[in-house]
Amino acid sequence: MARINKKDVKKPVKQEKVEKNLSGIKEESEKGELFFKIVLIIMAVAMVSVVLYFVIDAIISSGRDNDPFRYEESNYVLVDDITKISNRENFENLTHKGLKYTLDRYANVYILFYSEKDTNSWQPGALDVADDIMALDTVKKVKFDDFEFTVINDEYVLFFVNVDDQANESWQAVVDITDGQASRATIPVLLHVFNGEDLNWYGPFDQVGQNKRAEDKLTDVLNELN
Numbered sequence: 001m002a003r004i005n006k007k008d009v010k011k012p013v014k015q016e017k018v019e020k021n022l023s024g025i026k027e028e029s030e031k032g033e034l035f036f037k038i039v040l041i042i043m044a045v046a047m048v049s050v051v052l053y054f055v056i057d058a059i060i061s062s063g064r065d066n067d068p069f070r071y072e073e074s075n076y077v078l079v080d081d082i083t084k085i086s087n088r089e090n091f092e093n094l095t096h097k098g099l100k101y102t103l104d105r106y107a108n109v110y111i112l113f114y115s116e117k118d119t120n121s122w123q124p125g126a127l128d129v130a131d132d133i134m135a136l137d138t139v140k141k142v143k144f145d146d147f148e149f150t151v152i153n154d155e156y157v158l159f160f161v162n163v164d165d166q167a168n169e170s171w172q173a174v175v176d177i178t179d180g181q182a183s184r185a186t187i188p189v190l191l192h193v194f195n196g197e198d199l200n201w202y203g204p205f206d207q208v209g210q211n212k213r214a215e216d217k218l219t220d221v222l223n224e225l226n
Contacts, residue, residue: 069162070116070127071134074098074149077159079168082111085193086174098149101142102157103196110221112214113161113171113189122204126188126215133158133222152225163187176201183207190214 069076077096084093085103094100102109112130114123138153151157163171175185176199182189183203190202202214211217 070114071130071160072150074147075159076162077111078165079161079171079174082161082171082191083174085191086176086199091196096159097145097147098142098157099159101144102151103193106151106155106157107195108156108221109159109193109196110157110218111159111161111191111193112218113163113175113187113191115163115187117164118187120187120204122186122213122215123188126190126204126213126218129215129218129222130158133218133225136225138225156221156225175203177203177210179209181211183210183213188214190217192217 075098077099081094081096081099085091091100091103094103099109112126114127114130133152134150136152139150140153141148142151161168161171163169172185175182175189177183177185181203182201183205184207186204188204192198192200192202194200200211202211202217205213206216
């Protein structure tokens, strides 16, 4: 009988360590894939958020640019009504209900002529003061004959004429530039109707023999209200 040489007998390979290594590699791979997916999700959410931000901002900006009214729309009046006031017509002939209501009841009715398009050196300062006036805590809504508009308080109200409106293209003809009135029929122009009777016009700049400029008169009004 032949003898078996112990050196020729091969010992079985231990698989346990190899299996553990493979299992560890697989686990690490799964963790890497999960981390990668999480990163992708975060990036996708961030990109969507950025896109939404710009879309919403564009919509808001578009709406703002297309809005022709700097102030409350119901506080805009037409030159036709200002002409009737200048001609001393009965207030019942006015088409703007807010103007009709306040001229009979408010001591100080102001009407500011301005342009949304023209930014001459005289206009910005006057509009800044008008902005401050319309932002006062006393400003409130008033309703007359189912028409709602804004007043400053129980004695003061500020209306506006947008000279860019085609319906107001003849606005310069209504501005009084005679002695003691407006310096020029150039925006900004302010009309003050006191107690429904006395009319005073204020032009864009100071001039000897004429009323003070519109910006200064609006500043006086702001100081009176504060």
